[in-house]
Amino acid sequence: MAASTGNAFDFKLFKRLLEYTNAYKWTFYFVGVAAVLLSFFAVLRPYLLQVTIDNSIVPQDNDQLIFYISLMGGILMLEVIFQFLFIYFANWLGQEVIRDIRVNLFEHMLEFKMKYFDNSAVGRLVTRAVSDIETIASIFSQGLFMIISDLLKMIVVLGFMFYQSWKLTLLVLLILPFILYATRVFQKKMKLAFEEVRTQVANLNTFVQERITGMKIVQLFTREEREYEKFKEINDKHRKGWIKTVWYNSIFFPIAEMSTSITIGLIVWYGGLRVMAGSEAITLGVIVAFIELSQMLFRPLRQIADKFNTLQMGMVAANRVFGILDTKASIADNGTLEIDHLKGEIEFENVHFGYIEKEEVLKGISFKAQEGETVAIVGATGAGKSTIINLLNRSYEIWDGRILIDGVDTKDITLRSLRSQIAIVLQDVFLFADTILNNITLNHPEITKETVVQAAKDIGVHEFISSLPGGYDYNVKERGVMLSSGQRQLIAFLRAYVSNPSILVLDEATSSVDSYSEQLIQDATDKITQGRTSIVIAHRLATVKKADKILVMDAGKIVEMGTHHELLQKTDGYYKKLYEVQFMQEEETL
Template structure:
C-alpha cells in the first residue's frame, strides 16, 4: 500500500482526498513513520481561513500547511512522547485542540464549530493512540462527517457559502435553470397549456391580417376606385378584429387561470414544506421575511405567469411571423428594419444583469420592511406600554426609505434603458420612411400600398421588441422571487423520515438518554454527556438556573432539535428511527407561555384532536379547571378569541393549554414552567389540573417554584448543561451544600423579602 492509500485510509474527511503534494512531501520526510490518523481543518492558529492538515503517526504529530504557488510546504512536528493528554477548548464560533505536556499546553490547531464533531472524534482517536489502544477509522465515521474543506455548507465549485440549509449556490445557479424549474409547475396542466398556445397562435395570425388588407385597400380599391371591393374589405377587417378580440379574451382567461393555479400549487407546497422544517430554521429567521416569501414573492411569480409569459409567447410568435412577411415583401427594407435589433439585444442583456442584482437588493429591503411590521404589530401592547410608537415608526420609515432608494435606482435604470429602446426603433422607422418613400417616388419599384403595409408590419415588429425589453425587467423580478421561494423548498427538512420507522408498537413512556450532548451552531455546549433513565409513569422534576439547559433537554425528546451526540431511546427504540408523527402524537407539551390560535375556545382545545366531540372537549376543560370560566362567556365554547389568546388572562390561557394536552391524552407529558407566570389562586387551580393530567403518564416538569416538585419521584438539578444532583425533594434538601437546597433557600429568601 503506497502513502496516498495509507493517508486516505486514516483520513477522517472522506469527502476530500489527502492532497497529493503533501503526500509526496511526507513520503520524503517521514518515510519511516506509519500514519495512524489524518484530518483537515479550515483555520490557522491566527484564526484566519486556511486549509491545514494534521497527520498523526506512530511516533509524532505533524501539522502541514497547503503551499501556495510561491511557497513551499511548511510542517511543524511534535513527538507523541511529550503528550500526556488531549484537550478541546470551545470558544464563540471557534474551537481548538490542545496537547497537554509536562511544560504546559500546546495549541495544535483551530477549527470552526461546524467541524466540532470531527475534532471530538480526532481527540478521542488521538487519546487511544497515546494509550496504544487499537482502533479503526471505520466507514460509519466517514459517512457521518462527509464535509469537504469548504464545509458541507459551501459550493464545491467556487467555495461560496450556500444559503443556510440549502445546497443551492447563489453564484453557480443559473436563471435559465430557475425559469425551467418554474415552468415545471405547468407540467400537470400541459393540455391546457397546449390549448392556450393554439389560441395564442390563432390570435397572432389574426393580428397580422389588417396590414395586408390595408395594402389591398390602397392598391386595389382606392387607387382603382373599386367600391364593390370596399364593402368586403371593410367587413373582413371588422371580422378579423372581432375574432382577434374574442381569441385575445380566451387567451387571457387561460393564462390567468394557469397563473392562479400555479401560484396556488406553489404556495401550498411552500407552506407544507415550511411545516416540515425544524425549529432551528425558524430560530434564525424573522416571521415577516418568511411571510413575504410565501405571499409577496409568489405574487410576483403570478404576475409574470399571467402577463409576462403570455406576452412573451405572443410577441415571439409575432416576431417570427412578421420577419417572414417582411422578407417576402422586400428583403432590402426588411434588413433596414433589423438594423436596431443588435443594439436592443445586447442592451437588454446588459440591463438584465444589472437589474437582476438590483432586484435582489430590492427584495431584501422589502423583506426588511415586512420583518419590522411582523415584529411590531404582534408586540403592539409592549410598544404602547413603553411609549415606543415613535421609535417603531422611525424604524419602519428607515426600512421604507432604504426600499425607496433601491426602487429609485431601478427607476433610473428603466428611465435610461427604455427611452433608448424607443429611440433605436424610431431611427429604424425614419430610415424605412426615407428609403421606402424614395423607392415609391423615384425608383417606383414598390407601390404605396406595399410601403403602407410594410410600415404597418414594421411597427408590429418593433412593438414585440419593445415589449420583450420591458418584459425582461418583469422576468428578472420573477426570477429573483422564484429564487427566494425555491430557497425555502430546497432547504432540507430538519428531520428526515426513516424508511424503517417504527410505527406499530404502543408507547409505554420509558425514556433513556445515553451520552447525549447538544450545542447550537455557534456557542458552547448546552448539554454535556447526559445519561438518564426515566421509567414509564415516572414524574421527573427539572430545576436549575437560567441557561442550565432544562428546556433544551426536554426539546430533544419530541425532536424539536436533534441531539448532537449520543442517542435518546423511547421504549428501547432510538427516537431517530421512529416515525416523527407517531413520536410527537404520544407527547404532550404545556409551555410557560401558551400559544392560542385565532378561533373559538373549542377549536383551540381540540387543536391536537380536531375530530373530538363537544362532550370530550367539555370533559377536558373540566379536568383542566377551565369549564367554569368558559361558561361565563355569553358564547361559551364558541367564544372567539384573538390571536395569541387576546381577551383571556394568563391563567385562563394556561388552563386551555392544559385542556388541549388532556384531550390529546399523550403517554409522555412535558411541562415547561407551566405555573410560573400566574397568581397564587390561579396556580392552585392549574396545579390541580396538572395533578389530574400527570396521572399514569411519564412526566417531565420544569418548575420555577421548586415547592411544586415535592411529589416528584425524582428531581434532576442541571448546571451548565450537566446533571449535578439527583434525588427526591427530601433527599436533596438534606444536602447541606447542595445546589437544589441553595436554590430553595434563595427562593424562600426572595419570598420573605416580597412579603416585607
C-alpha cells in the first residue's frame, strides 16, 4: 500500500482509478462535454444581464427588455437541462465504477489464504469493502467532474472579463493569488486530516464489530465499564480527526468570503468612478456583469476547495482499497490437474509448517491413510492436531515436505477441484444468517431440497430439522445463534454429507453438547465416514476405538501410531497415559 504523504494529489493513483471508467467511456465523454457546455452557459447569463441593462433598462426600451428577458429564460432552461444530465450521469458513472471495484475487491479477498485473515481485523476489511468504496463514488459524483466544470467555468469567465475590460479584470486578479495560495495550503492540510479520519473510522468499526460479536464474553466477565472507557477513547480520537478538518474549513472559508467582498468593493469603486467620468468602455451593465463574473470566478475556487476535500477523501479511500487489491496473499494455484473423484489415499511426507515465521507447529509429520480408512488424531491441546486438517485442502502453505493424495502432490491439483473433493466439519461451526437449507447447500445449484431432505434422513437429523419453525426454511440468524452448539454441528455434518466428498475431515468435539445431540452426532459420524477416507480429531472413545489407525501427537510430532488395541499394549506409552486420563472414565460409564 502506498505510503501516506502530504502531497496534495497522487496522479498515478488517479490514473489507475480512471481505468475503471474505460467500460463506460461514452458516458465519461458525455459528462465531460456537458461540463464544457455548462461553463459557456454560465458566462452567457452575466453577459445578457449586461446587455439588458445597457441596451434596454438605461435607454428605457421596453421591447428590448422583453426580448432579453425571454432570451435569458431560454438560456436558463438549457442550463437546467444540461445541469440535470451532468449531475445524473456523473453520479451514475460513480456508482458503476464502485460496483466494479467492489466486485474486484471481494473476488480478490475470496482468494486470500487463511493467514491473511488471521492477521487482519474484520472491521477494517469491512470498512474497506463498504464505506471506503462508497467514498470513492464521490470522486465522480462530487469531485472530478465538478472540479473540471468549475475550472472550465473559471477559464471562460476570465477570458470574457479580459475581453470586456482588462482594467477591471486586473483589479479582480489582485486578490486571486492570495486565494490560490490559501487553497493550496488548505488542500495539503485536508489530505493529511482525511487520512487520519479514515484510519480512525476503521479503528472504530473494528472495535465495535469485535465487541458486539463478543458481547457475551464482555458481560460474563463484567468488562462493560472497561470496554465503555476504551470505546470513549477510540471515539474521541475519531472526533479529534474530524475536528481537525472542521478547523481547516473554519479558517479557509471566511478568508475566501472576505476576499470576494473586497473584490466586489474594488469593482464598484473603480468602475463607479469610470462611469461618473463618462467612460464608454465601462458602463453600468459592465459593472453589474463584473460583480457577477467575479463571484463566478471566486465561488468555484471556494467550491473547488470543498470538492477537493471530497476528491481527497475519495483518493485516500482508493489508496486503501487498492492497497488490498495489490496484496499478494493468495495460495499459489499453479496446479493443472482437474479431478472429479478421488480414491482418498492420503500421505504426509516430512511436513513442516508454522503459522508464524520461525515458530514451527508441525515438525516433520509423516503418515499414510489408505483408501476408505478412518484415521483418528489424538493429543493434548496445542499438539498440532487441527493444523493437520488445515493443511489438507491447502488453506495454508506448508514450509517443507509434501502432501500427496492418490500419489499426486496437492500442489499439482487445481485448488477448486481439490477442495471440491474434501469436506471439513470444524469444531467451531459457522452458519450464515440464512435458512437451514441455504446453510446446508451454500446455494449450490445442483443440490436440491429433495437431496438435502433424503441426506438428513440418512444421517438421522431430519426429525430435528422438521421440529423447527419452518423446518428447512428456518432462519438461524447471524452465526446460527438460534441453534444450540450441538444443532449447529449437526447442520455442519449434513452440509459435508450432501457435498458427497471423497475425503472427510472432522473435528468432532462434543464437550458442549447434550447427550441427545451427542448421540445424533455419533450416528451421523458413523454414517458419513462409511466408504470414504476420513481424518478425525477424536474427542470420544467410540471414534478412537473404531479408527483404523490412530495418530498420537505431542508438540508437533507424531509420537505413536497404531490401532487402539496396539497402542494400549505399549508400556508407559503416551497414548496409554492419555487414554487413562481422557478416555477411561468415559469407557466406565458406557
